[in-house]
Amino acid sequence: MSKNEFIKGRGAQLNVSNKFEAQQHEFRDDFLNYCAAEGDEVQNNNTVLIDTFSKTIVNKVTSPDVGMEYSLNPYQGCEHGCIYCYARNSHEYWGYSAGLDFERKILVKRKAVELLEKKFRSRKWEAKPIILSGNTDCYQPIEKKLKITRQLLETFLKYKHPVGIITKNALLQRDMDILRELAEDDLVSVTLSVTSLSEETRRILEPRTASIKKRLETIEILSRANIPVNVMMAPIIPAINSHEIMPLAKEISERGALSLGYTIVRLNGAIAEIFTDWIKKTMPDRADKVLNQIKNIHGGNLNDSRFGTRMKGEGEFASQVAQQFKLARKKYFSDKERIKLNCKLHESFKDGQMKLF
Template structure:
């Protein structure tokens, strides 16, 4: 480890990279760092800031055929979980921030999300279609403990009997078990829990501020026992880091009660390639070259592939091995199980906000 630039514990990204939309960028020179050291000043306190923003809409149409959702909503932009591989990092540049450390330290909070969602669901032009919370950033990230925006939105979905999907890697989802159970009784909710490793050391490096693997599997178990359908996302699979864990992860998910599993192969799009490369050279220097080369082998010699239909699955020998292991895992551990299609038939009579019985 480079002592001049020590590894930042509790963060995924170790650097801020230039914003591609800015004509100019800035960097901190060693002269300034040396001056701060002499003066006893900290040039970077590494604290998280919560900044309120005021969007005009909250539901987004998803055009990509790769992600399995038609509509999504994100009540937070940026994510304190700090997952080093997160594809959503690039979206922070649209807000004027870096995809690196800024993404996990500058969290944009949409406090008006519940009101915007209610307006959308009451619209005469809206026809019920599952809306996925966390299409971009985790709706149960640490900020949710303070702001409780996700819970308020679930109350709106319940009020209007509208189907909702959830993607998270935080056991905080269990806080809202009361709402989820009520929604599940009418097949209005499905939860996707992301689990990327069975090894806590690996989890801490990849996803420093997420719930532990034990807590996530416990969340899968409790949700399943309460009749809430759960799909486990083994995502992303990173060759040389967690690709050897597919079968153990699948078995753990099945034993916890998950109805299905899915996967993606890591792709380091946009600024993430530089961020991930810097991170792995600091976090796993002994295997950095091996991992980067195997990722490239999954994407035609590049760290990223933007082709729809292929970018999430990869190509080549390593990608095929991952696919084969996933197919085996599904046959071995998930035979006879299936994730339900959510109910879209109850919403129309509830547009006025009244839960009609007849």
């Protein structure tokens, strides 16, 4: 594949059809030839922000194998462009493609803080951990400018409410002042996604995320500040990062991480087409091997929606991965313990300040 055919700075290399749309479109060869002859871009690759005005902001998570009860996503779509991201399919509900649209059309929830305060002030609401980034990353690049996540964290602190954060962006370091205050009352835990120790692997899998060096540095900084930090190696992809489990576990443990979790890649919905197109362009020599091994993990399919097996897979490869993680945890994390977030303070701060009576 020539350099001209590859869209730099993006994960997906095409816009797949939206399954909810009655009409589909494609680029005709004569149009592509005309653009090439004139030196014009076939399509605009710039990121576009789209304001949305949701009526609620806290989502109840009903999936039994996700590990959270409530989530909050200030943004929909994610400029990080991780090729494997399960959240891509959610962009179709907004009328966009799970491919390039997911990375280029970012929906912004401008009233996120207002809605969160309304939730906290409700007499019916009882404090339970709310996870920022249950779907898309709350510290994706646009957060540097908009600071919605920072404002949300200030709100969690104001109401003394427990919050979890999942991210793969070192921009989180900007908010260390708030995180320290939250950590003093066991109101925060951070989960950093570290898929590989190889910067080359990171660059092709997750083109607009923080470098591996910055993520490892972030683990160390959080740990030194007594802010509990955990790591997810997600997803494990056969023949791409599956050989890195033990060295990655050792590295993050030495940096101060309290635990290590994982998921195995699954390519549900439109992601199967997006990933297949991508790997044949970026790794043509091992594309078939990777795709076939993914199928072997999920009963002969690239996708897997079965609760209980979809996250970890099944078969010989999945068993080997599970054994490696069991060994890694025993060797590098046996003397560490995850904290339990404090849900007892919020009731006294229902109005954003301490109740005296």
